[in-house]
Amino acid sequence: MEILSQLIVNSVIAGAMYALMALGFNLIYSVTRFFNLAHGVAAAAGGYAVFYLTSSLGQNVYIATAAGIVSAGFLGYGFDRLVFLRLRRRKTSSMVQLVASLGLLTSVQAVLAILFTNEFQTFPAGHTLYNVLGGAITGTQTAVVASGFFITLLLALILRHTMFGKAVNAVSDDAEVARIVGIDTDRVTGRVFFMGSAIAGIAGILTGFDTGLGPTMGMGLLLKGVIACIIGGMGNVWGGTAGSMLLGFAENFGIWKIPGQWKDAISFVILIAFLLLRPEGMIKK
Amino acid sequence: MNKLETQDLVKRFAGVAAIDGLSISIEAGRITSIIGPNGSGKSTLVNVLSGMLPIDGGLVVVDAQPPLKSIRPSKAPSYGITRTFQEVRLFEQMTVLDNVLVVLTERNLRSAFFERHRAHHLGQAEAVLTRTGLWGKRGDLAVNLSYGQRKLLEIARVLAMCATSQAGIILFDEPFAGLFPQMVKTVSSIIKELRNSGITAVLIEHNMDLIRELSDHVIVMDSGRLLAEGSAAEVLERRDVIEAYLGE
Amino acid sequence: MEYAINLAILFLIYAILGLSLNLVVGYTGLLSTAHAAFYGIGAYAAAILVTSHNVNFFMALLAGVLASALAALLIGVVLSRFAGDYYALVSLGFNVIAYSVLLNWQGLTRGPLGIPGISRPYLLGLAFSSNGPFLVLALIFLAMAYIISRFIAGSSFGRVLKAIREDEGAIQVFGYDTVRYKLAVFVISAAMAAAAGALFASYITFIDPSSFTVMESVFILAIIILGGLSNLKGSVLGAAIMVLLPEALRFAGFPASMAAELRQAVYGLSLILLMLFRPQGILGEYRL
Numbered sequence: 002m003e004i005l006s007q008l009i010v011n012s013v014i015a016g017a018m019y020a021l022m023a024l025g026f027n028l029i030y031s032v033t034r035f036f037n038l039a040h041g042v043a044a045a046a047g048g049y050a051v052f053y054l055t056s057s058l059g060q061n062v063y064i065a066t067a068a069g070i071v072s073a074g075f076l077g078y079g080f081d082r083l084v085f086l087r088l089r090r091r092k093t094s095s096m097v098q099l100v101a102s103l104g105l106l107t108s109v110q111a112v113l114a115i116l117f118t119n120e121f122q123t124f125p126a127g128h129t130l131y132n133v134l135g136g137a138i139t140g141t142q143t144a145v146v147a148s149g150f151f152i153t154l155l156l157a158l159i160l161r162h163t164m165f166g167k168a169v170n171a172v173s174d175d176a177e178v179a180r181i182v183g184i185d186t187d188r189v190t191g192r193v194f195f196m197g198s199a200i201a202g203i204a205g206i207l208t209g210f211d212t213g214l215g216p217t218m219g220m221g222l223l224l225k226g227v228i229a230c231i232i233g234g235m236g237n238v239w240g241g242t243a244g245s246m247l248l249g250f251a252e253n254f255g256i257w258k259i260p261g262q263w264k265d266a267i268s269f270v271i272l273i274a275f276l277l278l279r280p281e282g283m284i285k286k
Numbered sequence: 287m288n289k290l291e292t293q294d295l296v297k298r299f300a301g302v303a304a305i306d307g308l309s310i311s312i313e314a315g316r317i318t319s320i321i322g323p324n325g326s327g328k329s330t331l332v333n334v335l336s337g338m339l340p341i342d343g344g345l346v347v348v349d350a351q352p353p354l355k356s357i358r359p360s361k362a363p364s365y366g367i368t369r370t371f372q373e374v375r376l377f378e379q380m381t382v383l384d385n386v387l388v389v390l391t392e393r394n395l396r397s398a399f400f401e402r403h404r405a406h407h408l409g410q411a412e413a414v415l416t417r418t419g420l421w422g423k424r425g426d427l428a429v430n431l432s433y434g435q436r437k438l439l440e441i442a443r444v445l446a447m448c449a450t451s452q453a454g455i456i457l458f459d460e461p462f463a464g465l466f467p468q469m470v471k472t473v474s475s476i477i478k479e480l481r482n483s484g485i486t487a488v489l490i491e492h493n494m495d496l497i498r499e500l501s502d503h504v505i506v507m508d509s510g511r512l513l514a515e516g517s518a519a520e521v522l523e524r525r526d527v528i529e530a531y532l533g534e
Numbered sequence: 535m536e537y538a539i540n541l542a543i544l545f546l547i548y549a550i551l552g553l554s555l556n557l558v559v560g561y562t563g564l565l566s567t568a569h570a571a572f573y574g575i576g577a578y579a580a581a582i583l584v585t586s587h588n589v590n591f592f593m594a595l596l597a598g599v600l601a602s603a604l605a606a607l608l609i610g611v612v613l614s615r616f617a618g619d620y621y622a623l624v625s626l627g628f629n630v631i632a633y634s635v636l637l638n639w640q641g642l643t644r645g646p647l648g649i650p651g652i653s654r655p656y657l658l659g660l661a662f663s664s665n666g667p668f669l670v671l672a673l674i675f676l677a678m679a680y681i682i683s684r685f686i687a688g689s690s691f692g693r694v695l696k697a698i699r700e701d702e703g704a705i706q707v708f709g710y711d712t713v714r715y716k717l718a719v720f721v722i723s724a725a726m727a728a729a730a731g732a733l734f735a736s737y738i739t740f741i742d743p744s745s746f747t748v749m750e751s752v753f754i755l756a757i758i759i760l761g762g763l764s765n766l767k768g769s770v771l772g773a774a775i776m777v778l779l780p781e782a783l784r785f786a787g788f789p790a791s792m793a794a795e796l797r798q799a800v801y802g803l804s805l806i807l808l809m810l811f812r813p814q815g816i817l818g819e820y821r822l
Contacts, residue, residue, distance in 0.1 A: 036619050087810060095619055096565055096822040100759065101809035103567075103752055108802025114795040220748065224630065227623065266634040269627035273612060276624065336707050363709035377700035379764075379820050380693075388697045389708050391690040395718060398691035407690075443708070452709060 003135055008253050010136030016242075016249025017149025018211075021204035022226025023233065023241035024156055025197030029077075031173035031236040032186075032193050035095035039080050039105035040201055041223025042113075045216065047073030047202025048209035049113055052122050062124075070202045077198020080105055081191050089190075106219065114216035123213040141210040148203055153242045156200075160238060169193060173236060201226075221265070228268050232275040234282030243283050247271075289314035289349065289486040290335070290367075290455055296343030297327075297334050297510075304330040306510035307344070312455070317477065317487045319497045319518070322507035323531055328490045329372055331507070332457045336369045337362040349454070366454030368447040370440040370461055372490075378429040382420055385428050385439055386411045389446040414445040419472065434469045437461065441473055448485060455486045462496055474500060494522060506530070539665045543737055545777045546672040547730050550679045552757040552769035554726035557683060559755065560763030560820055561692060562719050563699025565618070567751045568609070568625040569727055571632035574746030575602040576728025577735040578636060581649040584736065591655035595732035599725045605632075606724030610717045617702070629748045636743040648742025652735050672733055676770075679726050683766050686722065695719055696764070699820070749798065756801040759808055762818025771816060776801060 026040045050072040054065035084105065088098050130137045160166035168189045171179040180186050204222055225248065233244020248268055255267045290312040297305040305327045312318045320328050333339040335346065337357035345353035348365045377385050390407045415421040418438045428439060441461060447453040462470050477487055477500060491497055497504060497518055504521045506514040508530045514521050521527055555569045579598030583589040609628050616624050636643050654663040655671060662668045686692050697705040698712050706712055735741045761772025780797040788796055814821045
């Protein structure tokens with residue numbers, strides 16, 4: 002019974018973390034229609050920004066966190082302005098944009114390793130244990146779960162009720178039509194990159210507090226986010242989060258019987274099964 | 287003799303029937319035109335018969351063989367069916383010559399590695415490219431051809447299919463659309479030659495003069511169903527056909 | 535001199551990897567990001583057979599090639615259902631799974647410890663233990679890979695591959711069962727990568743999973759995109775540039791401790807610049 006509660010708690014924590022990656026990735030995909038693999042490195046950069054501000058500059062953790070989120074957002078925004086916007090204007094295929102995003106992922110990841118070394122970096126974080134339904138959870142993990150749920154909700158509300166949200170939906174339905182009715186699609190896309198990458202930054206920062214930072218952490222986070230999006234349903238806010246939860250549960254209950262180091266392999270097997278059997282994902286757009 | 291028959295053929299898109307219980311017969315060795323207003327299901331019919339879209343209901347009979355409930359895309363030529371595309375689909379980043387050669391070479395993997403009849407295939411390619419006036423362009427990439435030349439290359443590919451005797455029925459999906467008069471003449475004379483050599487042609491076309499000139503038989507479709515059929519002269523005088531074209 | 539020979543051998547190995555990946559990405563238009571997986575299977579199969587079972591290197595290489603071809607056949611059956619971005623993603627997933635197997639199947643691969651003490655090739659009294667003869671051996675392998683690739687590219691099989699790349703739906707209508715062609719080229723490509731892997735294992739004499747990550751696949755992809763897709767000389771040229779460029783940077787005064795990161799930064803950046811300014815690469819005959 003205790004194992005079961007702990008497994009459920011762990012699943013929800015993992016699911017919420019994946020959701021933070023999935024939300025931004027899905028949002029960016031919905032307006033650009035390509036797999037932005039550079040999304041992972043935005044998360045890592047957010048984490049490292051906080052690390053730099055707290056350890057080297059001695060900043061307050063809360064201020065550093067806010068600054069880290071914003072810098073992840075600007076990194077994503079910069080990716081769009083410098084690279085993807087130009088490619089979009091040239092009407093290149095989604096494969097070209099995907100390859101460019103691979104390039105961004107690789108090079109920025111390498112820069113992080115050069116600046117902060119390949120060593121694993123940890124934050125000074127409290128690890129008080131709380132008890133939820135018989136399962137243990139740390140303060141950081143509580144923040145992960147809370148952020149996952151609140152940001153999903155917030156994003157859903159923004160997309161449904163604000164002018165910006167309506168513009169995002171219009172661009173994601175048909176960018177050409179959106180442009181004709183007077184929406185500045187490049188601007189909307191730029192903001193979407195900012196927002197999505199900032200959310201990824203939150204994931205990276207929380208990972209830093211939870212387990213620590215490595216320059217290649219973005220890749221792992223990204224893959225979980227991508228898989229969650231696809232099994233949940235591409236281009237749908239709730240789909241991404243539902244997929245994340247499913248993935249979190251599958252992995253954590255999977256390692257009940259299968260050794261933990263197979264987690265990544267398990268999640269890709271789930272992805273492939275979904276793509277073959279239900280390619281539209283759990284929730285159709 | 288009927289070369290091709292459909293029996294209660296159905297094709298739906300998201301529940302809406304684009305072809306709605308269509309039963310038609312195409313006689314062998316003749317040019318049958320299929321006409322009808324936009325959205326009447328003509329292009330969908332070509333896509334279904336060439337295996338590009340799955341059949342949702344009904345049967346297709348080719349050469350009075352056992353009826354087919356489905357046609358896999360790569361199997362259409364084994365029933366003798368080949369086609370052109372309304373929106374030209376060439377192998378863009380390949381040369382004109384390769385666009386034709388790829389249709390001429392043998393289909394099994396082993397002969398694909400060790401091509402035994404290279405000279406023969408090249409000869410056939412030269413013949414069809416000369417007939418369509420594209421031999422001089424053989425080294426150009428398809429993507430760099432003019433609109434008319436692209437349409438002609440589609441015709442050349444179909445001729446190449448005939449040269450491999452894999453084509454008994456050719457579905458021409460608006461082969462004349464947007465062509466200059468000189469090219470229209472080339473294409474229409476090729477279609478007539480094909481008929482004279484025993485090929486069955488199905489022609490989707492909007493130009494009534496061309497339909498009168500070429501058709502042995504005309505089938506009129508409306509809303510995915512058969513509206514009328516007969517000779518061009520008969521059919522094009524009928525009030526219901528004219529009304530369907532003009533809309534309600 | 536040793537330094538130059540070392541670079542030349544690495545260049546030859548990457549040129550083989552580039553040529554083989556170009557068949558899949560450049561000729562067939564399938565953006566595979568799993569090439570390092572097949573490279574790794576070849577390396578590990580050869581390493582295990584040579585070290586624990588005392589098999590002759592060339593037999594071990596052959597076994598690695600067969601193992602890799604078999605893996606490619608199984609993976610290819612799944613991959614052939616996908617196209618475009620999804621193909622890239624699912625193939626990347628297979629690389630992650632393969633890496634995970636190399637890392638975690640410790641009974642077979644010794645996991646993160648890697649396999650040390652892989653002996654150099656030995657054939658008919660001819661030993662390739664010093665780097666000079668090994669260079670010649672690697673050169674022979676590259677020549678074979680080039681001849682095979684050129685044969686495929688120039689055959690009617692290669693023409694069908696290009697047609698699949700351009701419009702798979704259209705070439706099917708002309709009677710080609712495209713899945714079989716995609717599978718065939720994927721298996722051939724994986725087999726060639728495995729040969730490169732076996733060469734690599736016996737050259738370095740030590741392997742561990744870190745040489746066969748997704749990032750290695752991206753590196754090989756960068757080689758062929760830089761050299762030019764659908765052009766064989768391009769792949770060889772791309773390998774030369776990608777292997778030598780980081781060395782040039784080292785001479786420019788960058789510290790050696792960051793060689794790996796520097797290499798990554800360079801090829802990442804070159805992918806971005808290529809996509810922005812010259813998507814067909816240096817000699818490419820096909821744009822993504």
